[in-house]
Amino acid sequence: MKTILVDAVDAFVVEERGSFKVFQDMHNLLETYPNPKIILTGANDEQYLKFGLDKMPYPVFTLKHNPEKTDPKYFETLLQRFNLNKDEVVYFEHNPQAVKSAESVGLKSYFYDSAKQDLVALKEFLDNNI
Numbered sequence: 001m002k003t004i005l006v007d008a009v010d011a012f013v014v015e016e017r018g019s020f021k022v023f024q025d026m027h028n029l030l031e032t033y034p035n036p037k038i039i040l041t042g043a044n045d046e047q048y049l050k051f052g053l054d055k056m057p058y059p060v061f062t063l064k065h066n067p068e069k070t071d072p073k074y075f076e077t078l079l080q081r082f083n084l085n086k087d088e089v090v091y092f093e094h095n096p097q098a099v100k101s102a103e104s105v106g107l108k109s110y111f112y113d114s115a116k117q118d119l120v121a122l123k124e125f126l127d128n129n130i
Contacts, residue, residue, distance in 0.1 A: 001034070001035050001036070001130075002035055002088055002089055002090055002129070002130045003035060003036045003037065003038060003082070003084060003088060003089045003090075004030065004033065004035050004036070004037045004038075004089075004090055004091075004092075004126065004130065005037075005038055005040050005078075005089050005090065005091035005092070005102075005107070006030065006037050006038065006039045006040065006058065006092065007039075007040060007041075007091075007092055007093040007094055007095075007098075007112060008039045008040060008041035008043070008051065008053060008056075008060065009041060009043070009051050010094045010095075010114040011023070011026070011092065011093070011094045011112050011114055012026055012027070012030075012039055012056075013051050013052065013053070013056075014114075020050065020051045020052050021052065022052075022056070022057070023117070025117075025119055026117075026119060026122070027057065029119050029122065029123055033126065033130065035130055036058075037058040037059075038058060038059050038060075038061055038078075038082065039053070039056050039058050039059065039060045039061065040060075040061050040062075040069065040078070040091070040093075041053060041060060041061070041062045042062060042063065042064070042065045042068050042069055042074075043062050043064070043065075044062075044064040044065055045064070048060075048062065061078055061081070061082075063077060068098075069093070069095065069098035069101060069102075070095070070097040070098050070100075070101050071101060072101050072102075072104045072105045074101065075101065075102050075105045075107060076105055079105075086105060086106035086107050087106075089107055089108070090107075090108045090109075090110070090125070090126065090129045090130055091107050091108065091109045091110070092109070092110040092111075092112045092122060092125065092126075093109060093110070093111065093112060094111070094112050094113070094114040096111055099111045108129050110122070110125040110129075
């Protein structure tokens with residue numbers, strides 16, 4: 001069963017009136033899949049608390065901006081840390097450069113447009129790839 005790698009801030013975690021919260025519609029969608037999920041972020045300790053990442057329903061992975069998700073080493077470290085291979089995961093992310101970085105190490109990735117919040121397209125990506 002593939003693991004779903006979930007982009008944290010500007011995807012799963014959204015800003016609303018100056019505070020950050022789980023995007024409930026996305027959470028509801030993800031809960032329809034029995035697959036394990038890991039939330040990916042670059043947040044440092046201060047940002048981790050600011051974004052509420054200490055209260056997530058899934059495990060959270062961060063390298064505290066060292067390196068950023070735009071660096072393929074981020075994904076190599078992730079796979080190693082969770083003992084996964086590239087064929088055992090799918091990933092969605094709002095940053096196009098991070099998508100390219102993930103794809104460069106062989107991760108099946110999807111650009112999630114955080115402005116559109118198109119959960120129908122996200123569901124289609126997940127249905128076709130897990």
